[in-house]
Amino acid sequence: MTYHFQDSYAFANGVTLKNRVVMSPTTTMSSFYDGHVTNDEIDFYSARAGGVGLIIGEVANVVPGGKGFEGELSIADDTDIDGLSKLANAMKRNGTKAVLQIFHAGRKSNDSILRGQQPVSASAVKAVFPADSQTPREMTADEIDELIVAFGEATRRAIAAGFDGVELHGANTYLLQQFFSPNSNRRTDKWGGDRDARMGLAQAVIARVHEAIATYADRPFLLGYRISPEEIETPGIRLADSLAFLEMLADSPVDYVHMSMGSAQRTSLNDKSDHEPIMKKFVAQLAGRKPLIGVGSVETPADAEAVLAMGADLVAMGREMIREPQWMEKVEDHDEASIRYQLSPSEMTELKIPVAMQYYLKGAFYSVMHFTTDPATAVDYQNEAAPMEGFEKKM
Ligand SMILES: Cc1cc2nc3c(=O)[nH]c(=O)nc-3n(C[C@H](O)[C@H](O)[C@H](O)COP(=O)(O)O)c2cc1C
Numbered sequence: 001m002t003y004h005f006q007d008s009y010a011f012a013n014g015v016t017l018k019n020r021v022v023m024s025p026t027t028t029m030s031s032f033y034d035g036h037v038t039n040d041e042i043d044f045y046s047a048r049a050g051g052v053g054l055i056i057g058e059v060a061n062v063v064p065g066g067k068g069f070e071g072e073l074s075i076a077d078d079t080d081i082d083g084l085s086k087l088a089n090a091m092k093r094n095g096t097k098a099v100l101q102i103f104h105a106g107r108k109s110n111d112s113i114l115r116g117q118q119p120v121s122a123s124a125v126k127a128v129f130p131a132d133s134q135t136p137r138e139m140t141a142d143e144i145d146e147l148i149v150a151f152g153e154a155t156r157r158a159i160a161a162g163f164d165g166v167e168l169h170g171a172n173t174y175l176l177q178q179f180f181s182p183n184s185n186r187r188t189d190k191w192g193g194d195r196d197a198r199m200g201l202a203q204a205v206i207a208r209v210h211e212a213i214a215t216y217a218d219r220p221f222l223l224g225y226r227i228s229p230e231e232i233e234t235p236g237i238r239l240a241d242s243l244a245f246l247e248m249l250a251d252s253p254v255d256y257v258h259m260s261m262g263s264a265q266r267t268s269l270n271d272k273s274d275h276e277p278i279m280k281k282f283v284a285q286l287a288g289r290k291p292l293i294g295v296g297s298v299e300t301p302a303d304a305e306a307v308l309a310m311g312a313d314l315v316a317m318g319r320e321m322i323r324e325p326q327w328m329e330k331v332e333d334h335d336e337a338s339i340r341y342q343l344s345p346s347e348m349t350e351l352k353i354p355v356a357m358q359y360y361l362k363g364a365f366y367s368v369m370h371f372t373t374d375p376a377t378a379v380d381y382q383n384e385a386a387p388m389e390g391f392e393k394k395m
Contacts, residue, residue: 003331005304005315009053011255011291014220015164017053017314018095021304021328024295024318025101025167027058027072027388030354035061035074037083040354042090047352048321050094051328054314056224056258057091059101059169060084062154063147065120067113068105068174071356075102075154084161092162099165099222102154104147106175107136107184108390121178122185122192122201128233129173129390144191144201147175151205155212165222168205171260172228173390176202180245182235195241199248210253224293225249226258228389229278230269239268239278243285250289257282257292258316260389264296264307269385283311299341301331319369322361325351344372 005020030040041058049055060073060080067074074080084100091098107121111134120143121136139147151168158166170176178184179201185192191200206225213221227245231237249257259282268274279294286292294312298304299320307315320327324340331339343351348358361369367376 001334003301003305004308005301006332009291009314011220011222013222013255015097015222015255017097019053019328020308020314021052021054022293022314022316023048023052023055023321024316025056025058025169026318026322027069028354028357029069029071029360030356031071031073033070035064035067035072035076035080037073037080037087038354040356041073042086043352044354044357045087046090046093048325049091049096049098051326051332052096052321054097054099054164055091056167056316057087057098057100057163059103060154062102062104062150065114065117066104066106066109066147066175068103068109069113075100075157076150078157081157081161084157084163088162092164097164097222098162099167099224100158100161100163101167101169101226102151102158103169104150104175106178107133108174108178110134121175122181122187125184125186127173127184127390138187141189141191148201148204148208152208152212155209156216159213159216159221163221165224165255166209167222167224167226167258168202168209168254169226170202170228171226171258171390172388173231176205177228177237177390180241181231181237183231183233183237195244199245202245203248203252206252206254222255223253224256224258225252225254226260228260229282231390232269232385238270239274239281243281246282246285250286254290256314257286257290259293259295261296262385262389264294264298264303264310264312264315266296277310279307279310279312300339301336322353323351323370342370342372 009017009020060075061067088098109119119136120139124138126135127133180198229242291313293314294307295316298317304315323343
């Protein structure tokens with residue numbers, strides 16, 4: 001049996017994927033204290049490269065003050081390039097393309113992770129989740145200008161390291177989303193105000209990254225944007241805001257849009273009377289102007305086909321790629337019966353899951369990883385936020 005997701009995919013900018021299956025970014029939390037790449041990370045990606053068309057590597061901070069958790073990857077300094085090129089090489093094995101996700105965590109950090117510094121955000125508004133979030137300091141206009149430049153510099157480094165693209169992490173309540181959100185952005189200067197004004201930072205960063213690509217890349221290089229469709233706080237981002245944001249993206253130089261959801265079939269978290277899956281709304285809004293990566297609880301080949309059938313151009317898997325590094329190879333070998341849908345704690349080292357990651361998967365993520373030892377029924381994300389979406393309890 002052959003599947004639609006096995007077909008190749010050509011982006012408008014010339015980058016071609018050998019198939020439509022994408023590994024969604026899953027942070028390993030395994031970088032050195034200073035954000036340099038470890039061999040553990042290289043082994044993790046190396047084990048998952050070669051089958052899927054594209055790996056989107058875990059998120060990396062573009063400035064030291066943008067760090068959101070321990071063990072996070074850095075792309076803030078030229079000394080990071082050496083390790084990042086080893087990471088890109090590992091991901092690009094046997095024709096898989098490699099994109100690196102880049103971000104600033106904003107208020108989703110704390111003074112312990114930032115070694116005494118107060119986190120910054122659009123405004124001095126504390127996040128509702130988790131309950132012990134710290135109040136950030138409002139960024140100055142100069143700091144915002146510097147941040148835009150830093151995204152361009154990070155892109156230059158990703159190009160130098162050999163990646164095939166960067167993805168702007170505008171999802172999961174991190175800084176780019178914080179500027180778009182009426183919850184975290186209460187500014188009265190040009191970076192705040194109505195919905196259009198709150199898109200300003202995303203637009204400026206996209207423009208700067210696009211410029212860096214034009215200046216430094218001597219090959220087709222992707223610019224992706226990840227977006228979370230909704231927030232559950234009031235005030236907060238609602239679906240109508242995200243559809244307007246998609247209009248902005250459709251007119252921008254981004255090469256693709258990547259959703260962030262725990263279930264590809266998810267309907268609105270806020271409007272329970274709306275039964276249309278959010279992905280269908282996104283497909284309709286984009287109307288073919290930009291390719292869309294769908295994601296969320298995709299495990300089986302049938303799940304992956306269903307995402308493409310809903311109109312997404314590419315289908316991403318996060319947790320399933322952690323559990324089953326050889327997912328695509330097994331489909332291609334007609335060996336689907338051996339695909340792992342559960343994770344055995346005793347197999348994690350064999351699956352090249354770094355030890356730091358093993359700890360957090362067995363801890364805060366235990367109930368969503370489908371451990372063979374989990375006595376409970378697997379958690380269904382259908383109408384709730386997934387881990388990493390920004391609304392979960394403290395990890
Ligand atoms: C362990 C783990 C780490 C994650 N790290 C990131 C990340 O660095 N960046 C990001 O955008 N999403 C991250 N996510 C979210 C995934 O990319 C994905 O959107 C989510 O897990 C839903 O897809 P799935 O059901 O296929 O796992 C992470 C998820 C998990 C489980």
